Amino acid sequence: SQQGEEDPQALSIQEGENATMNCSYKTSINNLQWYRQNSGRGLVHLILIRSNEREKHSGRLRVTLDTSKKSSSLLITASRAADTASYFCATPLIQGAQKLVFGQGTRLTINP
Amino acid sequence: DTEVTQTPKHLVMGMTNKKSLKCEQHMGHRAMYWYKQKAKKPPELMFVYSYEKLSINESVPSRFSPECPNSSLLNLHLHALQPEDSALYLCASSQPTGPIFYGYTFGSGTRLTVV
Numbered sequence: 001s002q003q004g005e006e007d008p009q010a011l012s013i014q015e016g017e018n019a020t021m022n023c024s025y026k027t028s029i030n031n032l033q034w035y036r037q038n039s040g041r042g043l044v045h046l047i048l049i050r051s052n053e054r055e056k057h058s059g060r061l062r063v064t065l066d067t068s069k070k071s072s073s074l075l076i077t078a079s080r081a082a083d084t085a086s087y088f089c090a091t092p093l094i095q096g097a098q099k100l101v102f103g104q105g106t107r108l109t110i111n112p
Numbered sequence: 113d114t115e116v117t118q119t120p121k122h123l124v125m126g127m128t129n130k131k132s133l134k135c136e137q138h139m140g141h142r143a144m145y146w147y148k149q150k151a152k153k154p155p156e157l158m159f160v161y162s163y164e165k166l167s168i169n170e171s172v173p174s175r176f177s178p179e180c181p182n183s184s185l186l187n188l189h190l191h192a193l194q195p196e197d198s199a200l201y202l203c204a205s206s207q208p209t210g211p212i213f214y215g216y217t218f219g220s221g222t223r224l225t226v227v
Contacts (some may be wrong), residue, residue, distance in 0.1 A: 030213070032205065033215050035215075035216075035218075040200065040221075040223065041217035041220050041221065042116075042118075042202055042219050042220040043155065043202070043216070043218040044218070045205075045214075045215040045217065045218075047217050048213070048214065055221060059119075064211050073122060088154055088155075092213065097166060098143050098145075098160055098167075098168075098206060098208065098213075099157060099160060100157070100215075100216060101157070102154035102155050103154060104153075104154055105150075106155050
């Protein structure tokens with residue numbers, strides 16, 4: 001079974017709006033990562049947040065982590081058409097291990 | 113060079129064919145991975161190589177045979193595949209396990225169709 005579950009499964013917004021995606025996971029984690037995948041392409045690593053961090057920013061991206069609720073959120077501000085993609089959270093299944101397990105993903109569509 | 117290069121980008125093969133997928137990285141990463149991704153699903157781990165040794169096999173059928181000839185190369189040999197094996201096959205690399213873990217670098221994938 002997948003470690004992470006994401007919601008919503010699909011999200012469609014207008015360009016310029018903010019997009020928020022949520023991820024829940026089941027076991028204790030060392031870190032949580034977010035990846036973007038354009039249609040039919042490879043995944044691109046966006047941001048990593050460690051278990052002792054609560055919030056992290058990278059450009060228009062803001063990630064939060066709540067280890068007590070085993071959940072994380074990814075906020076994309078001022079969305080652009082180029083942000084249209086699938087977004088996956090991923091966690092190492094074992095403390096510090098290399099094995100990443102991905103959530104189901106959120107398909108984000110930005111309408112011009 | 114911060115890329116993972118996968119070849120071919122597309123592959124169509126019959127069920128009796130033998131083919132290989134190739135992956136190359138020059139980032140000095142010592143862990144490499146094969147993932148399989150079906151449409152509208154997340155990537156699923158198949159194999160992990162760490163320091164050129166197979167460290168994880170996720171109970172993948174023997175018709176998939178990985179090989180890591182050196183620290184930069186990863187192959188996936190395919191034989192007697194089934195139509196349900198059609199998928200996007202992704203290669204990734206990373207630094208090995210450690211307290212600092214920067215995530216994976218993925219290749220663009222090979223779109224495999226088994227006919």
